[in-house]
Amino acid sequence: MRPGLRADRRVAPGLPAWIYLPALAGTALVVIPLAAILLRIDWAHFIPLISSEASRAALLLSVKTATASTALCVLLGVPMALILARGTFPGLRLVRSLVLLPLVLPPVVGGIALLYAFGRYGLLGRYLEAFDIRIAFTTTAVVLAQTFVSLPFLVVSFEGALRSSGNQYESVAATLGGRPSTVLRTVTLPLVLPGLLSGAVLAFARSLGEFGATLTFAGSLQGVTRTLPLEIYLQRETDPEAAIALSLLLILVAAAIVIASASRRLAGPVRQSR
Amino acid sequence: MTTRAPVRSIAALGMATVGIAATAAACAGPQSAPAPSSSPSGASGEITVFAASSLTSVFSTLSEQFDETYPGTDVHFSFAGSTDLVAQLTQGAPADVFAAADETSMAAAVDTGLITGVPAVFAANTLTIVTRPGNPRGIRAFADLARPGVSVVLCAPQVPCGAAGVKLQELTGVTITPASEESSVVGVLGKVLSGEADAGLVYATDAEAAGGKVTVVAIPESGSATNRYPIALLADSRNPDLAERFVELVTGPAGRRICADAGFAVP
Numbered sequence: 001m002r003p004g005l006r007a008d009r010r011v012a013p014g015l016p017a018w019i020y021l022p023a024l025a026g027t028a029l030v031v032i033p034l035a036a037i038l039l040r041i042d043w044a045h046f047i048p049l050i051s052s053e054a055s056r057a058a059l060l061l062s063v064k065t066a067t068a069s070t071a072l073c074v075l076l077g078v079p080m081a082l083i084l085a086r087g088t089f090p091g092l093r094l095v096r097s098l099v100l101l102p103l104v105l106p107p108v109v110g111g112i113a114l115l116y117a118f119g120r121y122g123l124l125g126r127y128l129e130a131f132d133i134r135i136a137f138t139t140t141a142v143v144l145a146q147t148f149v150s151l152p153f154l155v156v157s158f159e160g161a162l163r164s165s166g167n168q169y170e171s172v173a174a175t176l177g178g179r180p181s182t183v184l185r186t187v188t189l190p191l192v193l194p195g196l197l198s199g200a201v202l203a204f205a206r207s208l209g210e211f212g213a214t215l216t217f218a219g220s221l222q223g224v225t226r227t228l229p230l231e232i233y234l235q236r237e238t239d240p241e242a243a244i245a246l247s248l249l250l251i252l253v254a255a256a257i258v259i260a261s262a263s264r265r266l267a268g269p270v271r272q273s274r
Numbered sequence: 275m276t277t278r279a280p281v282r283s284i285a286a287l288g289m290a291t292v293g294i295a296a297t298a299a300a301c302a303g304p305q306s307a308p309a310p311s312s313s314p315s316g317a318s319g320e321i322t323v324f325a326a327s328s329l330t331s332v333f334s335t336l337s338e339q340f341d342e343t344y345p346g347t348d349v350h351f352s353f354a355g356s357t358d359l360v361a362q363l364t365q366g367a368p369a370d371v372f373a374a375a376d377e378t379s380m381a382a383a384v385d386t387g388l389i390t391g392v393p394a395v396f397a398a399n400t401l402t403i404v405t406r407p408g409n410p411r412g413i414r415a416f417a418d419l420a421r422p423g424v425s426v427v428l429c430a431p432q433v434p435c436g437a438a439g440v441k442l443q444e445l446t447g448v449t450i451t452p453a454s455e456e457s458s459v460v461g462v463l464g465k466v467l468s469g470e471a472d473a474g475l476v477y478a479t480d481a482e483a484a485g486g487k488v489t490v491v492a493i494p495e496s497g498s499a500t501n502r503y504p505i506a507l508l509a510d511s512r513n514p515d516l517a518e519r520f521v522e523l524v525t526g527p528a529g530r531r532i533c534a535d536a537g538f539a540v541p
Contacts, residue, residue: 236357
């Protein structure tokens, strides 16, 4: 251990001093607006502002829909990631690019696309309409919009975890006569469980913050489709104080999620190096 | 010393921009007819107009006319929701003229000391029903929007078009259960255009702009739930002379004609 450590010290030259300047500017760009919102909070009225009926309805709806869409992401995204990481068939790269498209697509575009797929006169929606099933303006539409934008986050992070874990253990298990389902259940999934968790957390966070696709596809009605970001957008029109208070609520939730996943990521390498 | 260098270069850049602008103005002069005679002292340079989204087409048309009358001048627009614009102005956004879609927003701007002089109302907008082309649900009157099974989209009460909708419901005693409360007229129109909603409540001007893509059902009662559009000069204007002339154009005969063509009621 000791010689290795010394060798490390000799090789690592350290960072050039100038690199701290742009890095500092970048950090300030992120931190200053967040600090500004903190300073603008009307603390005396913070609790009443975030506990109004409209705010509570929005928060409850956000938590419910984000949970549902995260579950849907796991259900659909895990098999997708497994195939992308381990599967071999022609056109795999093309499929991956298509699946990851929502990652770089503006959410509004996603909303329009969903509208023309599941809307009343949409590609699939017109057949659902025949069965008297309507998705637009329902909570289902919110979950669908959130799943659409969050799915790639889960797929990409879980696929990464699968690739970095390698498949030596799986090969050994298969050599020992394990059937594919058994190997998947007893070897692969337990190995990459942390990766799956952080992927799910990421998907949840993305769902919680979804705005554009929801507004375009699902509409905005209290308790049905108006999630927290939509409520903030609307409150801003008449009650900026409430909008700021609700923004802080979302920032706190986001911070909790980031800190939770970062601490796990930090814990990983430390344990390995010791 | 090193910290001063960027400042100096920014100043130089500023000078360069002024230089380019001056050259551009000089170039524009001889090209476009007898400029100096038609634009007396002060009618030069550029102005920024903050205007409600519903004025987009009207003001764009008016700016062409303004360019003809005052060659070499430049009018820049920022179109957004009236409340957003007030928020931006309060935060120090540089502008010369403000035109709002409702008197509440203008009052907010007056209260925060942004406005100089008295705002002038130059147009009014009423609500109207829009349905899918051909009106398949047979909506004839405002009360039909409350029929069960008709999917109606409104503006949220928090925004001007929604406030007018609430007023109209109170006046007529009709209670609509909306499928969605959008944060802008654009949202309402979009839901009707895509066919998600059977009907929506929008401004007469938006219905006009949508052309044949929707069927318009007029609401006789809507005259009593009108949004009035005020325009005013901003106290922080850097070019009050040119700004004044733009306001004159909007409130004058040309402005009234173009507003009326777009579906606005003019005073």
